[in-house]
Amino acid sequence: EPEVTQTPSHQVTQMGQEVILRCVPISNHLYFYWYRQILGQKVEFLVSFYNNEISEKSEIFDDQFSVERPDGSNFTLKIRSTKLEDSAMYFCASSGGGGVLGTQYFGPGTRLLVL
Amino acid sequence: AQSVTQPDIHITVSEGASLELRCNYSYGATPYLFWYVQSPGQGLQLLLKYFSGDTLVQGIKGFEAEFKRSQSSFNLRKPSVHWSDAAEYFCAVGYSIYNQGGKLIFGQGTELSVKP
Numbered sequence: 227e228p229e230v231t232q233t234p235s236h237q238v239t240q241m242g243q244e245v246i247l248r249c250v251p252i253s254n255h256l257y258f259y260w261y262r263q264i265l266g267q268k269v270e271f272l273v274s275f276y277n278n279e280i281s282e283k284s285e286i287f288d289d290q291f292s293v294e295r296p297d298g299s300n301f302t303l304k305i306r307s308t309k310l311e312d313s314a315m316y317f318c319a320s321s322g323g324g325g326v327l328g329t330q331y332f333g334p335g336t337r338l339l340v341l
Numbered sequence: 342a343q344s345v346t347q348p349d350i351h352i353t354v355s356e357g358a359s360l361e362l363r364c365n366y367s368y369g370a371t372p373y374l375f376w377y378v379q380s381p382g383q384g385l386q387l388l389l390k391y392f393s394g395d396t397l398v399q400g401i402k403g404f405e406a407e408f409k410r411s412q413s414s415f416n417l418r419k420p421s422v423h424w425s426d427a428a429e430y431f432c433a434v435g436y437s438i439y440n441q442g443g444k445l446i447f448g449q450g451t452e453l454s455v456k457p
Contacts, residue, residue: 230384257443268345269385269431269447282444317384321443328443332377332384 228252230333232318238339239308247303247336249318257328258301259319260293262286263335269317275301308340343368345434347448354422355456362417362451364432373435374415375445376406380428388430391415402426427455 231250239245251258260272274281275293292304301320305312315335321328344367354360366372373392377385389400396408406417415432432448 259443261445261447268449269433269445271444271446274443284444319385329387329390330443330445332386334382334384 228331230318230320230331232316232333232336234336235334236337236339238341241310241340242307245305245308245338247305247316247318247338249301249303249320249333250299251301251318251320252322252331253299255320255322255331257281257321257323258293258295259321259330260303261317261319261332262314263317264311264314272303305338308338310340313338313340343434343436343446345432345446345448347430347432347451349451350449351452351454353454353456356424357421360417360419360422360426360453362430362432362453364415364417364448365413366415366432366434367413368434368436370436372415374406374408375433375435376400376404376415376417377431377433377447378402378428379431379450385431388417422453422455424455424457427453429453 233248258275263269271284273283273287290306294302315337317335318333319330321330346365375390376388379385388404389398391398391408399405404419408415429450429452431450433445435445
């Protein structure tokens, strides 16, 4: 069964450093998402991406964040200058259909720790 | 504002016993409702979803959920729990703007433990 993969599974970085989290969505999917879960809190929507542009983003997704689909298979989330509060589990998801009617398939997550 | 509440942070049930996980939502329009499960080290897996029609929906792994508009609830049930059901369960509500985006709003999650 096709699945969403994410690398790395864990990342430790120093405050102020840039990190890039990578995702390989399911191959024929067109819609891509990032969510995050701070320890002990809810899973929160960050951004959705379709047709090489952001469809929707949350208030969390400020100028420090960016997303890119650099080639036909990868979808990345970049945090330009990490803060302590960026420590969280980051989930990538993809769907074949748009909007809420497209089932989102999630990857296993990248646990980011900012020191 | 849209929100999802899962009142139970942690539930323990005996293997073979029935299970009900609670979910309440706050949403102004017709909700699209989901239950996801997360096993350790795994991504979120969709168990079932409700868009419209029959308010009792069947999902994978023997789970079902019932949408009750009057109670703003979408509780997840299973008649007989297996040890492999131990995991974290997330309720989510979805909506989309311009039929794109597909943003999901999640509840806090309920961790299920299963006693032998």
